[in-house]
Amino acid sequence: MNAPVSDEPARSAAQARSGPLRWGAVALGCAALVAGSIAAAPGARPAGTAPTAVGTPRSLPAAGAPDAGRAQLPLDCGPLPTAVSVSFAADLGDGTPATVAAAHCQAGSGTAPDGVFVLTAGPGGAPTVHDTLVDWKEGLTVTRLALRSDGTLTAEAKGYSTPDVPRCCPDLAVQLSWTRHGAQWSRTQQSTPTAST
Known part of the structure; x- marks a missing residue:
């Protein structure tokens, strides 16, 4: 009689393959969110550009x-x-x-x-x-x-x-x-x- 075959190694391999992909996608999403927040922040501008507001009297x-x-x-x-x-x-x-x-x-x-x-x-x-x-x-x-x-x-x-x-x-x-x-x-x-x- 054959012993039951476990699918645990297959699941572990799948998790090992999907883990880095999943966390990579999360990291990219966070980076996009932070970049969008910086772009929308009041007064934010690319480095080296002059402010358009009037200076301090x-x-x-x-x-x-x-x-x-x-x-x-x-x-x-x-x-x-x-x-x-x-x-x-x-x-x-x-x-x-x-x-x-x-x-x-x-x-x-x-x-x-x-x-x-x-x-x-x-x-x-x-x-x-x-x-x-x-x-x-x-x-x-x-x-x-x-x-x-x-x-x-x-x-x-x-x-x-x-x-x-x-x-x-x-x-x-x-x-x-x-x-x-x-x-x-x-x-x-x-x-x-x-x-x-």
Whole structure:
């Protein structure tokens, strides 16, 4: 009588042959998944290619930046002259010299509201308004403008909690900041009541 023939060696051989193939296919699938994830990741780009986003704004010497005092600013001053209260020169990330300025109408009384503008050189080198960061109609009086090392523009201002507050006596301290995203600025603002005097 013949002993039963076992198929165990045949299965073992088949497993030995299919094991490396199976794991090779798994490894290729994982590699494809990782490569696809890298390609889809925000900001990912092939080595050696330049980023398309605007760089980090940085301060510049005043020489070469537009003169805010010569700019035609969108302020409704009528016959009154304009006055630049604070300004500084900067490269706002695209290599072009710019000036960030707060300016207001030179009224004889009250606290004149400021507009905040980004100026660049237009045709013939004349300073032109590239961006309006604060409209003068908001009623803010800017006391400080600065550019942080991370490229964020910041400002301190005085404002009014309601239209009934006398224009001589702002009752809010306002903190403003702008962060550049490509060609656009995103603004944040925080207001706190000023201390009673």
